[in-house]
Amino acid sequence: MNFRDLLPALCLLIGSTAILGWMEYRPQYTGSPVFAVFSPFLTADQTRRIAENIGANIVTESRFPFALIVQSDAPYFSRRLHEAGAWMVLDASGRGNCMAMRPPNL
Numbered sequence: 130m131n132f133r134d135l136l137p138a139l140c141l142l143i144g145s146t147a148i149l150g151w152m153e154y155r156p157q158y159t160g161s162p163v164f165a166v167f168s169p170f171l172t173a174d175q176t177r178r179i180a181e182n183i184g185a186n187i188v189t190e191s192r193f194p195f196a197l198i199v200q201s202d203a204p205y206f207s208r209r210l211h212e213a214g215a216w217m218v219l220d221a222s223g224r225g226n227c228m229a230m231r232p233p234n235l
Contacts, residue, residue: 149217162188162200162221165210169195183209188221 165185167176173194180187185199185206198221203209207218 160200160202162198163207163210164219164221165197165199165215166217167195167215171195179213183213
């Protein structure tokens with residue numbers, strides 16, 4: 130196996146890392162909803178509690194227990210989410226299908 134065989138995978142790795150970095154670090158305006166991703170080992174209750182403890186308004190929950198769309202008018206809200214344990218804080222406009230409502234418990 131030579132370098133030319135690994136080139137497509139390397140380009141994909143570098144490209145996706147660059148896009149994720151751009152989404153993470155671009156400016157986020159106070160008051161706009163953000164997609165907060167916490168540790169995947171947290172339960173939905175723990176994630177909600179973390180968000181509520183820093184004064185976030187929960188806009189919607191994810192089908193994944195470790196992700197929420199939250200909003201706050203507090204200054205430095207994204208920084209506060211990171212300090213509270215969020216792994217990523219992204220603009221909520223690109224949330225896609227991962228934020229579909231959970232089916233009700235039957």
